[in-house]
Amino acid sequence: MSELAKINACAKRPIDIWTNFIYYPLSIRLVYLIRNTGITPNVLTISSLVIALIGCAFFAQGSYSDVLWGLLLVQISYVIDCGDGQLARYKQQFSLVGGWIDQVADRIKEFSIYFSLAYGWTKVHGQEERVWMYAMFALFVLYLLEYYGQIRMGKPVNRANVTQTGEPSPAHESPADGDGFARAQRLRALVPFRGFLIGEQYFALLVFIIFDAVVPFFIFVGIVGALMCIYRPVIQYIKLRKGFV
Numbered sequence: 001m002s003e004l005a006k007i008n009a010c011a012k013r014p015i016d017i018w019t020n021f022i023y024y025p026l027s028i029r030l031v032y033l034i035r036n037t038g039i040t041p042n043v044l045t046i047s048s049l050v051i052a053l054i055g056c057a058f059f060a061q062g063s064y065s066d067v068l069w070g071l072l073l074v075q076i077s078y079v080i081d082c083g084d085g086q087l088a089r090y091k092q093q094f095s096l097v098g099g100w101i102d103q104v105a106d107r108i109k110e111f112s113i114y115f116s117l118a119y120g121w122t123k124v125h126g127q128e129e130r131v132w133m134y135a136m137f138a139l140f141v142l143y144l145l146e147y148y149g150q151i152r153m154g155k156p157v158n159r160a161n162v163t164q165t166g167e168p169s170p171a172h173e174s175p176a177d178g179d180g181f182a183r184a185q186r187l188r189a190l191v192p193f194r195g196f197l198i199g200e201q202y203f204a205l206l207v208f209i210i211f212d213a214v215v216p217f218f219i220f221v222g223i224v225g226a227l228m229c230i231y232r233p234v235i236q237y238i239k240l241r242k243g244f245v
Helices: 003-009 017-034 041-059 064-091 096-125 129-150 180-190 198-210 214-242
Strands: none
Touching (some): 003 017, 003 064, 017 064, 017 198, 041 096, 064 096, 064 198, 096 129, 096 198, 096 214, 198 214
């Protein structure tokens, strides 16, 4: 097996379709390039945070050209963020501190992205309370979805078997995985915005902001995120009843 294939095998799957086909091909190659250097997963995590914050500084300027530069930096930040876990698994460099740093960095980036986009929009278009309302509601549902990903109904799950979707990997699902529900869950991996995972959020950011649609982006995230806040517990409950967890 080539080194690139080994790194690819270190990428968590299943994951959302955008991360799998857009961001992972880039992050895997990034890890390949730095695999023999002294760069650690924590260095990648911090680098991702710093780049995202610089991008948010551009967002806060409000002009379309600045926002595009910010968008580029934030997208690069997510590619690097994907790479830190891949590098950790490739080099077997795991730590509780590293996991904590990764979680904190993600929350800082989320807040900074939504705050700076709203702030930059008001600088150009004038103060509008609804913009802040949309932005903060979107941020609230994202934090709630993250909380859902940290807790589980039913029996405790080995974190080594949990994918980035917050669900057990298919090899560890229920003995009843031949029924229609299990097949639907496997097919769901091909559905865009199936759970509004982090990669789907960054792809939505890319699509909306490249067309200078900041307010529609907030509204989209708020609506889809709110629906997922209902959908995820329902699916989790069904899995519990069927013995999947």
